[in-house]
Amino acid sequence: MEIMVEYLAKGFMTMLMISLPCVLVAASIGLVVGILQAVTQVQEQTIAAAPKIIAVFLTIIILGMWYIKLLTEFVIEGSAIAFNVLPHNEEYVLESNYYKHTRPFANEMYDKVDGSQKDLKEIMKNPGKLPWVDKAEKSTYGAAKRGENPTPNFIEKKKIMGR
Numbered sequence: 001m002e003i004m005v006e007y008l009a010k011g012f013m014t015m016l017m018i019s020l021p022c023v024l025v026a027a028s029i030g031l032v033v034g035i036l037q038a039v040t041q042v043q044e045q046t047i048a049a050a051p052k053i054i055a056v057f058l059t060i061i062i063l064g065m066w067y068i069k070l071l072t073e074f075v076i077e078g079s080a081i082a083f084n085v086l087p088h089n090e091e092y093v094l095e096s097n098y099y100k101h102t103r104p105f106a107n108e109m110y111d112k113v114d115g116s117q118k119d120l121k122e123i124m125k126n127p128g129k130l131p132w133v134d135k136a137e138k139s140t141y142g143a144a145k146r147g148e149n150p151t152p153n154f155i156e157k158k159k160i161m162g163r
Contacts, residue, residue, distance in 0.1 A: 007081060014074050018067050022056050029055045 033048045060067075 003081060003085060007078060010077070011074065014070055017070060021063055022059050025055045025059045026052045 029052050030048055033051055037043060037047065
């Protein structure tokens, strides 16, 4: 769990390191243009937008390779954690039969339909008319089947083991 929190924190720091230079350049250009507009008393909004766009574009061009290097290191570290660290940590490995517990009521959630073609032909002959179902043909619902309980997740295992 700590690995994932540390990796999430590194992701936020990477995001800040990429966005902070562009935001600072846009803010400083906006401040300079705002002061010039106040001095000259020209209050046109489009005058402030063009220098900001150009400055941020130049910042991205200048720092682009550094951004790519940061993102590449982040992705490589993430894939190393995903494929090398987590599989060796018992708390994160799924059991081989984990799929049994993903749909616990899958067997109960269907209607029993007999394979007779007579009903289908009758329905096709009379479109728009619903056939009445005999009580004997209705599907019956009983008590849910009891399967084995799913195993506890890694947080519950820690509580059970007393860690």
